[in-house]
Each structure stands twice: as C-alpha cells, then as structure tokens.
Amino acid sequence: MKYNLRIQVETMICSLGRWALFFFTSLAGLVKIIMVALKSFPNPLNPGRSTIFHVFFKQVYFTGLESLKIIVIISLAIGTVLIAQIISLTGTGNESLIGKVLVWVVIRELGPLLTAVIVIARSGTAIATELGFMKINGEIDSIESLGIPKEQYLILPRILGVATAVIILTIYFEIFSIIGGFLVASIGWQISFEKFFHGIISSLTVIDLSASMVKSLFFGLFLSAACCRQGLNVGKSTTQIPQAASRGVMQSIFLVFILDGIITYASIAFRSH
Amino acid sequence: MTDIILAENISLTETSKATTFRMQLGGMYILLTSKDEDAASLTRLLIGMDKPHSGKIVLFGSDTAIISETELHLIRRRIGVAFKSGGLVSNLKVWENLTLPLYYHQSLSHSEVESKGIGMLGRLGFTGKYMDLPGHLTISQMKIVGIARAMLIAPQVIIYESPLYGLNQEEKINFFKNAGEFHREKPGRVSIFVSASQEVIRFMPEAVVVDFTKEPTI
Numbered sequence: 453m454k455y456n457l458r459i460q461v462e463t464m465i466c467s468l469g470r471w472a473l474f475f476f477t478s479l480a481g482l483v484k485i486i487m488v489a490l491k492s493f494p495n496p497l498n499p500g501r502s503t504i505f506h507v508f509f510k511q512v513y514f515t516g517l518e519s520l521k522i523i524v525i526i527s528l529a530i531g532t533v534l535i536a537q538i539i540s541l542t543g544t545g546n547e548s549l550i551g552k553v554l555v556w557v558v559i560r561e562l563g564p565l566l567t568a569v570i571v572i573a574r575s576g577t578a579i580a581t582e583l584g585f586m587k588i589n590g591e592i593d594s595i596e597s598l599g600i601p602k603e604q605y606l607i608l609p610r611i612l613g614v615a616t617a618v619i620i621l622t623i624y625f626e627i628f629s630i631i632g633g634f635l636v637a638s639i640g641w642q643i644s645f646e647k648f649f650h651g652i653i654s655s656l657t658v659i660d661l662s663a664s665m666v667k668s669l670f671f672g673l674f675l676s677a678a679c680c681r682q683g684l685n686v687g688k689s690t691t692q693i694p695q696a697a698s699r700g701v702m703q704s705i706f707l708v709f710i711l712d713g714i715i716t717y718a719s720i721a722f723r724s725h
Numbered sequence: 726m727t728d729i730i731l732a733e734n735i736s737l738t739e740t741s742k743a744t745t746f747r748m749q750l751g752g753m754y755i756l757l758t759s760k761d762e763d764a765a766s767l768t769r770l771l772i773g774m775d776k777p778h779s780g781k782i783v784l785f786g787s788d789t790a791i792i793s794e795t796e797l798h799l800i801r802r803r804i805g806v807a808f809k810s811g812g813l814v815s816n817l818k819v820w821e822n823l824t825l826p827l828y829y830h831q832s833l834s835h836s837e838v839e840s841k842g843i844g845m846l847g848r849l850g851f852t853g854k855y856m857d858l859p860g861h862l863t864i865s866q867m868k869i870v871g872i873a874r875a876m877l878i879a880p881q882v883i884i885y886e887s888p889l890y891g892l893n894q895e896e897k898i899n900f901f902k903n904a905g906e907f908h909r910e911k912p913g914r915v916s917i918f919v920s921a922s923q924e925v926i927r928f929m930p931e932a933v934v935v936d937f938t939k940e941p942t943i
Contacts, residue, residue: 499828500828500829502828503825582816586814589815590812591813593774594806594808594812594813594814596801597772597804597806597808597812598802598806598825598826598829598874599799599800599801599829599830600798600826601794
C-alpha cells in the first residue's frame, strides 16, 4: 500500500516534470521564432521592405480593422454589465470605487486578455490554416525558391501585424468598456459624466496603462508565433490543417493566460517597490 | 567552360544509384527521370531546398550542404524555377505573384515593373485576368504565370520542372519556342528541363540529356 502510494507520487512528479520541460521547450521555441523573425527585419536599403510592409498592413487590416466591430460590441456589453453589477453591489454615491473596479478589471485584466482571446479565435486560426495550406501546396517552398526567406516574408509581418493589432484593439476595448459603463451608469443611475470620469482618472496610473500595453504586446507576439509555428509544422496531409489550427488556438490561449499571470505579478512587484 | 552546377554521386532515393553530372555556362540540359515525383525531388535538390541522400551538389561554386540559408537565398536569386503547376502563392493575385521577386529584389519603379510584367505575360501568351487569384486559373495559365515569373528576373540559370505537364500540343510548341529564345537572349544562360517525359528530347534536340532512369555519368 505504502509502496503503491510512493509509485503514484513519483509518477505524478515525473509527469509534472515532463510537462514543465515540454512547456519551457515550447516557450523557448516560440521565443526563437520571434527572435529569428525580428532579426530578419529588412535594412533600409532592402527593396523588399515595401513588399513586407504590404503584408504587415494586410495583417493589421485583417486582424485589427475587421475585428473592431466584434471588439466594440463585446467591450460595450462588458462595460455595461460590469458597472451594473458594481452599482447594484455598492449603490450610488461611490463613484471612486466604480472607477477603481473598472480600472482593475477592464484596464489591468479584461482588456488585454479578452482582446487576445478574440484575436486568437479570429486571426490565430486563420494564420495557422493559411500557413498550413501554403505548406501543403508547396507555396512556401516556391517563395523560398525565389530567394525570399520565409521568416522575413511570412512570419515577421504576421507577428508584428498581430502584435500591433492587439495593442490597438486593446485600447479600443478599454475605451468602449468605459463608454458602455458610463452609458448604463448615467441612464440607469443618473451618475454625472464628471463624477464617473473623476473616479476612473483618480484610480488610473501610468503603471496600469503600461502593464496593459506590455500585456497586449506580449500576447500579440506569442499568439501569432504559436499559430505560425503550428501552420508551418503541417506535414503533407490536409487533415493536419484543422489539427494545426486547433493546436495553435489551444497553445495560444494557454500562453496568454500564463503570460497574463507573469506580467500581472511583475507589475504588482514593480508597483510595491 | 565554367561549371555552374556540379552534382557528384547524387541519388534521388536511398536505393537509387548515384549519378554525377556537371552543367556548364551556356548549356542546355534535360534531366530525364522515371516519374514526375523524381523530377520534383531533383528540382528541389538543384536549388538546395533538400540535401541529397548521398554525394553533393555545388551551385555557383558553393556546396549546398554546407552553406548558410542566407547564402542559399542569395544564390537562388540567380536561379529561376518554373514549377510543375506554376508554384503560385494562392493568396496573391496573378499580378502580385508575377511581380513578387521583382519588387522584393530589385529597386524598380512601378512603371518599369508594369512594362516588364505585361510584356512577359504577352510574350508567353497568357490569356487570363491579371487581378484574378490563382484559384480561378487553369493549370496551363498557372504554369505560364510561373514560367513568366521565373523568366522575369532574368536569371543565370532557369529550371523548368515537368515542363509538359498541363499543356496542350499548341501550348507545348509555344513554350519550347519561348524557352529556346529565352536561353539565347543572355550569353551563358543555363536552361534545365527536368522531366519524366521523353517528349522533351523531341522538342529540344540540341540539349544534353542526363538520364536518371539509366544511371549515366557525364
């Protein structure tokens, strides 16, 4: 009995170790992809810059502009629900607390996190699927045969494009959450604009805004790198494409939550110093 | 004569016999394989996308097995490859596919790229729409765009993978006429036809044949 328990504990520790090893190897692989892509950033004399920027702007358009509608609707809904819940809990006349909770929840956490999840669902799958199809159809080889490195033409603009789009969408998310919150507070509880925004501004710090932007940047970089890697890892069968897309999504979501924890703790430590 | 490509004891598969051949400045070659898959493998070997199972391939004096990816990319800019089905990027329009290497590697104005691109497509008899995605084209149209893209960069070496695939008789005649003219346009240009079809020899009787089906050594 005692011997069995010992084996079970050992197995559990081994599994945990294997998982940790897999996680850190995977993370190192993603860091390598990002570094290689950034290293391939074209110098000012490279005539290919405009072509790379074209792919970058297409990615920003697809990830950013086309997702804006969804982000606006979701953020307005989140803002209204959040304020309604806070006011129903604390009652009116507590505008500074409303502002604090809004900053804590939306700007520090929900803004970057939900934006990243929406981008993963919409663009992450698209990136993994697109690259997977290109791999199977020999299009990536065809691009490389033209003397165009895939890191420079395919990965760099996608990673930077998604990161840029996530940062911009997070800003929109936060602004529209506050607008949604104000609408419900002013219509439902007759809270004035001055009181509402004074509550937010008095709670908002540069560290909060910086942490939010740093989160968005890292989420954008890592989620796009994870999806690019899954797309490029597709072999020769078309059945691997949906598998790659779902693996890319799961890996990205997992990474986003882990990174969120790390950056949150880092910002708390920074704040306490 | 200078060797542009030197293949020493290369084999397409682990079981096939090793073959040695050299391609020299200004030469025209037919690499005859037993099947289309071998033609694709051989094309990949010639541009350093794959490493040979045995032996080595030296491109412009550099061994493809030991040079860096960056050096390989620089060498590939001197080689035009017309893939079996065109090798077009599916999310780029015909025009974007055609002009991609020009915009990427050469500092040309839009009007220069436009005149070169339209001229090349017209010369090869492209009948499709320039702003269509490749998915809307027929195989022969995709192939023509792929050939035009390979020719447009005015390469030192041009490789045609399975050149007869997807073309009707009239298109085949037109293709070989253009390929011959293109070969003669630049002194020292090397043209390589990698095919599993003996018919290529009939169209290009002046070319040196390296027969991978009989394991020869030149």
